[in-house]
Amino acid sequence: MSAPSGITLVTLTKDVRLEWRSKDALNSMLFFALLVVVVFSFSFDPNAEESRVIAGGLVWVAFLFAAVVALNQTWARELRNQVLDAYRVSPAPTNALFLAKAIGNFLFVVVLEAVMTPLFIVFYKLRALGPAWQLFPVAILGTWAIVVNGTFFAAMSLRTRSREIMLPLLLFPITIPALLSMVEATTTILVGDPSTSAKFWIILLATYDVVFTTGCLALFETVLHAE
């Protein structure tokens, strides 16, 4: 199986298996996610009437910070024994590696979100007054937006000093339109004002995802080999 999709699948399976085996990163990330929700709940009084309005922003900022911690681990295993060299000298297409890592990160962050969301709902007594089913495309498209660029910039920051700070430094400015879309879409759905619709934001998120997935796939090989 040397087809790119085969290599993506094999790499993804390997990463999931290794993550499951050690469970270190997974456990500490889950606990971190819980802590983030609790800290936010203390900082922004969830009993206030405005909680429904600000919850959209809070939730996504919390997801973003948890995602950054996860993204910084993307290449940690590969760095330890210069495994990336082994990948670079092989005929395997680098995009397959990128997709595997991006999908792996996506799954990881989705698990974190799945843990954090019920907690937010409980602490903020959240209830969607608008079409709640729309929250699913927002969550999927929004998470992919953070993760696809995050994986790319994680690779870029491999070639810099202060690796852990470079990732968010590069990621946040580029992610602003996606972040705005996610927050606005979520708020619109939660508030449920009939004159507003989250549809534009969802379309914008989808456009963002398409544009940047293409960009990442086009430039990943260049960045990986820029030694």
Place this chain on the structure above:
Amino acid sequence: MTDANTVRAHADPIITVTNLVKQFGRFAALRGVNASFDAGRFYAILGDNGAGKTTMLRVLAGLVRPTRGEVSILGDSKPRKACREFGYMAHPSLLYDEMSGMENLRYFGQLYGIADDARCSASITAVGLDPALDRQVGQYSQGMRQRMSLARALLHDPKILLLDEPFSNVDIHSAREMVKLLTGMRDGGKTILVVTHQASLLDGAADEFVWMQTGQIINRTPDRTFMETA
């Protein structure tokens, strides 16, 4: 001192570098290297730290882009195009510490299109290790780790082996086993380039010793008698 030309006999050059220059800012790691390496021969590349040995090997493997000059592997001017034809090994193991040897080889085999467990087993056995060993590579001794790394480099049966300090921190027994294995591979027609500080290990095994200093090849001899210049 033997003339480099007579040492080469009548084999065909499989790797050629022309005017290879690599600069990292103001430091010139390679300063105009001209060389050709023939098929089916075992080369030992020796020299002090900073001589450019590792840099040259990494340029040959396509991991580093030269500042100037050309590299030709099996007629291809881009090392990455010829990537199926060479296996690369370095001082770090290039393996996942959290997986067993067999799992590692299975994964890296997939990158070369090898889905066959038997080939992975054969490669591990060839370096003198047990394919059934369930231990994670991170728990291996250095000797075992380097041997497993060699197994990874050999997995896709490449024509050329580029090995950077394969015997570093390896126990003498494992090192000798590896040299024996490499000699056998050379006899089987593979071209082998080994960068090492432990030239004595390759006495009687290497066909040619290539001496590098400050980014250039200063001599090529059939044995270890030529030492560093004053």
Place this chain on the structure above:
Amino acid sequence: MKKAFPILGLLTAVLLSYALYQALVVAPQEQTMGDVQRIFYYHVPSAWTAFLLFAINFLASVLYLVRRNPQTDKIASWVVIVLAVLTCIGGYAFRSALPKDVYPSSVATTGIAIAGLYFLLRKYFSEQGTDILALTTAEVGVVFCTVVLVTGPLWARPVWGIWWTWDIRLTSTLVLWLIYVSYLVLRRFSTSGETPVLAAALAVFGALDVPLVYFSIWFFRTQHPQPVIGGGGSIDPRMLHVLLINWLAFLCFAFLVCWSRYRLERMQRDVEETQALEALLEPGGHVR
């Protein structure tokens, strides 16, 4: 070339003084805002200059990336030509969809101008020159961007009583500023031997982001109406005149600064290259 620099410097100084005089004295006083409005002649030309510089940075970055490989270079040239043609045709074909003040001819001209600029850069800048141009325009662009972000709130405070508003231009400028500061940080922190490649990739990402930023803020504002800094609607022709003079002066100044920076960077790299070449001849391999 060397003689042109002081002459241009003098010309720029004269132009800037004249433009300042025009802005502070000659331009008519605004009805509602009074003299505070005159900051507009500083704020808007800075923004236009910054955007132009970032556009050049984008073209230079793309050029740098495609020229590493002769195949991609050829493909890219054709893509630029096709895009220019499509812009011309599209401008006329979709004229009804264009916003009120935008004419099909300006769309077409912009398309052709960008393509022309691309090929000009390709012809007159070497591989390294392209990278230095990208670095230069990013640095000077960030400076002009900072001016926009400082003058905006300075204007907003006395007039509307607030320091900041999610005004579409101001917010887009802020995001652009953030992206390019991260670009400069990447350049500084990179340990790779191929920093220009990484920086160029980031610049391309930044450029892809810009329209998305604009649309997201535009829609945000339709949902949450905010005061508009910089005044919407039509502009008095005398004010437009002063505005354009100021823009011309700023462009000359930007050109001058970029030119100096470019020369400085080029000289620094030449020195490094000479030292490295000397290292090739030095027996020790290092320059003492």
